[in-house]
Amino acid sequence: MIATAALFGLDTDIAVSVTASEHHDRAVDHVSALAERLDRTVNRARPSAEVFALDLAEGQPVMVSSLLDQLIIEALFFDDLTDGATRAVRRSDTPDYRYLPGVTFSASAAGMTSAVSSPIPVWHRVQIGRGTVTVPNEVRLELLSTARALLADQASAHLAEQLGCGVMVRVGNLAATAGAAPTGGWDCGALGMEHPLGAGLAVAQVAAADYCSLPVAPDDLRPQSFLDCVSVVAESAALAQSAGLRSHVDPAGAARWLAAQGLTARIDTADSGAVRVGRVPATGHALAA
Incomplete structure (x- = not known):
């Protein structure tokens, strides 16, 4: 029998x-305690x-907790993987004229898109080492979404190992x-999924509103999106969320x-179309046809 409890933390x-x-x-x-630690961080x-x-x-090295250090490392990794799509590392309101940004525009069948670029990506300017983190004045970290994904990934894995049972942790629009x-898999109806999620998988549902509300300098x-919603199944919530963005x-x-x-x-377009990507695992999951 599945037992479920609802909580609130990390603003979701x-x-x-x-x-x-x-x-x-x-x-x-366990989940409540970890969520509180992440929130305080x-x-x-x-x-x-x-x-x-x-x-x-002001750009000087700071000794940080191991939890913040871990969150920053994860944020830098997924910002690099997605070319800055997560916006976990962004420019602050303090300009640095060594890194003058440029705006590029591109047109496609989906419409016009724009991007702000600079000689050195902001996620490459953060320095980590020897227990300290150095964040330049012109860089700001926005780690709340990173913390939500880490909560889902770490709490589910830890509890499954410690309790010896199946666990699902949903945090906002990811699980x-x-x-x-x-039997039959995990019900992810709260994420708009019509089919169950298999063991050891994560899912993120990233709507246009989620993307457009990301912090900006x-x-x-x-940000503007020409998609309605993107649902991604991956090995971790962090990867699924980043891929959706x-x-x-x-x-x-x-x-x-x-x-x-x-x-x-599954990519849902603004004109109510849908594009499916990838193969369905043998165990089945939320995007099974």
Whole structure:
């Protein structure tokens, strides 16, 4: 029997499900505690969040917690993988004239898109090493989405190992599973999925509104998307979320990029069309036909 509890953290809804009801309370306690730690670390709505120490350092090295260090490493990795689509690392309102940005425009069947580029990507300017992090004045970290994905991935894996049962942790518009799936798979209807998610998989549903609401620098163009929604199944929630955001950046090349990464996805276009990418795993998952 699946036991599920609803929580709130990291400014979004959280759901914890386990296949062994006797472990329900322990699972909820773990997810709640980790969500609170992550919130205290990166949520800019909290004046005391640790991430503000990097803003106040004015480009000097800062000794950070192991949790913030881990979040930054993950954010840099997925920003690099997606060419900055996650916007977890962005330009701040402090200009640095060594890195003058340029705006490029491209036209495709999906419409006109624009991108802000600079000689050295912002995610390459953050320095990590010897227990410290150096964030230049012109760079700002926005790690709330990174924290949500890490919560889903780490909590599900940890609980499945410790409790010996199947676990699904949903955080906002993404979810990750670990351990043995229940008969028929995990129900991801809360994410708009019509079919169950298999064991050891993660899913992210990234709508146009999610992409367009990403933080931007004061002089950056507000993101626009010509897609309605992108649903991605991957080995981790972090990868699924990042891939979904990358698809909104380049709608014309989204299917090709997703296929090159070996991902399974459904791309819903603004004209109510749908494009499917990848093969369905033998266990079946949320995008099964």
